[in-house]
Amino acid sequence: MNGQDYYIPAAALGVALAFKLPALRHNWRDPLLRSVCSLLILAGSVFTFAAPPTIAAVNRWTGVSNFSAPLVYCLITLFSAACLVLIVNWRGGPPEQTRRISRRWIVGYGGVAAVLVVLFVLGEAPVERLRDFDTYYASTPYIQVVIGLYLTAHLVAAVVMVAMCWRWSLQVRGWLRTGLMIIVIGYVFNLSYDATKISAVVARWIGHDLDDLSTYVAPPLASVGALISAIGFVLPLVCQRLSDTWKTWTTYRRLGPLWAEVQPCTPSGTPCVRMPWWSPLELRMIQRESDIHDAFLQLGPYFDDRHRDRAYELARASGSDEETARAVAEAVMLTAAVRARTADPDGAVIVSSDENPTDIPQAPRDLLRISHALRTSPLVAALRQTATLSGRAGG
CATH class of the missing domain: 1.20.1070 (Rhopdopsin 7-helix transmembrane proteins)
Incomplete structure (x- = not known):
């Protein structure tokens, strides 16, 4: 050798x-x-x-x-x-x-x-x-x-x-x-x-x-x-x-629809930090989750159980399993809350201090299910279409 x-x-x-x-x-x-x-x-x-x-x-x-x-x-x-x-x-x-x-x-x-x-x-x-x-x-x-x-x-x-x-x-x-x-x-x-x-x-x-x-x-x-x-x-x-x-990237990508849905509701006083594409994926993942959680805080007063309960019943009636139905129901309630918050830019809706506004589960697995429902659920699509038609009619 x-x-x-x-x-x-x-x-x-x-x-x-x-x-x-x-x-x-x-x-x-x-x-x-x-x-x-x-x-x-x-x-x-x-x-x-x-x-x-x-x-x-x-x-x-x-x-x-x-x-x-x-x-x-x-x-x-x-x-x-x-x-x-x-x-x-x-x-x-x-x-x-x-x-x-x-x-x-x-x-x-x-x-x-x-x-x-x-x-x-x-x-x-x-x-x-x-x-x-x-x-x-x-x-x-x-x-x-x-x-x-x-x-x-x-x-x-x-x-x-x-x-x-x-x-x-x-x-x-x-x-x-x-x-x-x-x-x-x-x-x-x-x-x-x-x-x-x-x-x-x-x-x-x-x-x-x-x-x-x-x-x-x-x-x-x-x-x-x-x-x-x-x-x-x-x-x-x-x-x-x-x-x-790969797991972090997959989670980051799958949270994309949820992140895009709540983006208009992020706190107006919070500076928007845009990380460059070469930033560590873990940091970008943390920022995305933080943006979602901040938006949920803003949407709390606009969550309406009636939207969620109705969507849950419809999802179950269409044959969805328990977890899927819950995710669809949360997605419908979230979509409705985003529409209500967008229509109320001055924050006229006030929840009394002794009430606990309905909150959406924020565990990673639940967020992924909700994000998936936002992208695939016919009920969410129907709600968006109804809101669009209502907006055009109002215009």
Whole structure:
């Protein structure tokens, strides 16, 4: 593998991290988010520093042959710890217990990383090996323990990661489950990486040569595993955002008929703020709902139960179900109130303070039903036509 084969998965992990950072910025105290971001940072660092061009550069900058070996092994070990800490936080439980278990994994794998450095210093690795360090020094005193120790730590983390994600995927649904299943597939490739590396190292211990497994087969498996895992981490977040955006846009659009109906009744003293089309959709949605609620306050004195009751009876008689009939009745009463308010620009209609004027339900679901009825109900259309004809006759 050349440098690009390492830098591409590192870039993919960087993209995954970029999607997570906004959520971390708004909720940096969340241990789960911190664990995910730590994992992505360490995984990207592993691929960056494990690339042969980076290995050669680090060795040259430090002046120590194979200095990159313990550096990469420590990064892999810390990455394994990040996987286990992530599992602990995903599993949940009492916060103190979660923190205690996380600290144990961090301290344990941190100790392994420290031992790797000590053993490397005690051993001798004078010949620089950019691609086959594991098999070349597999039988060297102290260095062989370094190699076996980091592979074991990585294998344990990969096994636990697969088991935990698989078990969790059976308990959830939707995009989260899809993401977990993708992560499981990615870590199966990581297990294959461990299997090929360990096979090549053990073969060296017993006098055989399977170096090609470690040099040419294992790195592509790790790259593919990293790319797939990155997709698994990003997919639930991206798809959830797209789903939320689509839901907000759909609600915004479906409230359009209701918003257009009550626009003439918005408070005259309230400045009309027009948001540009590039404004965040959430803000535009809030403004639209606020305009509707403000208009309802203005229309309160003009709501007439007689319009609503009559429209409800007609809707039920025509075969509409209970919810549809109520929405049609509210829409008819609202339309009549708008006409009455428009015909009374000076606000001559006064409701006594001890009366509670009829109000229209303002729950989002009710507003959507009313908006739909304003657009589709024959009763609303008939009322509008009657008002138009009356206006022409009066003219």
